[in-house]
Amino acid sequence: MKFQLIIAFSILGASGNALASEVDVNSARTSLKNYGLANCISNQFKNQSDIKSDIGLAIGAYSAMGKGQHAISQNEDTLEVIHDPYAETEKFMTDAYAKASSTSKQSGKNVVFYSCLEIYNSPAFEAFIKSQDAYISD
Template sequence: MTRSQLIVLALLLVSGRVISAEISIDKARETLKNYGLANCISGQFKDESEIKSDIGLAIGAYSSMGKGQHLIVQNEDTLEVTHDPYAETEKYMRNAYARTSSVSKHSDKKMVFYGCLEVYNSAEFDAFVKSQDQYLPK
């Protein structure tokens, strides 16, 4: 192989890693967003049901014990959690949902799915999720 062919090959390998890293970050963000959406919906229903149970399984699948890629940070000496991206996502969704105006003209009750999707699809939630990138493995 010539030197220029080796350089091209090296660039392709490096760019492939960069693309792979971007895909991994995008997937990690998507998983954290899905975790937030599932928690938002589930948190609005107090009674147990098949749907709530199913959403609970999804929450587990999207968590750090499932497909979640974000790291929970602990103090090495005390093992106290110093940052939990999943708990922060739950808190963010709970607070943002409380601020949504998703009352139907046909009912006085808030439309849970609609309100949670409003938060999920917001630029603010996207920015929050990106702020958690620092807790992804390097």
């Protein structure tokens, strides 16, 4: 009986660690997705405004210098950036926006928020975010 309890607690502990690990991965993915969405919106507006400033603060919060959970990979000797998940995410959003921006029938202007949300919720962006899992910090 004692041996069975030890095994049961060991299994529960292992599955709890797996669950915590999965939660961390999902949290990191969400953070990087939010970073991408904030950049997508902010990059479409060139003039400074209260909203653009606020979104800029969110970008900082989701970045590696804020609460971002992805590591920027660098060469240890030269400090050259090998891979930057944040720069790659911004590039993904910029490229996707250029292809998928929607135009309002009433105004003839691009509908930035709508377009960025469409990209944010796309299977392609989800797959891209998952491709950055190797850079999640421990």
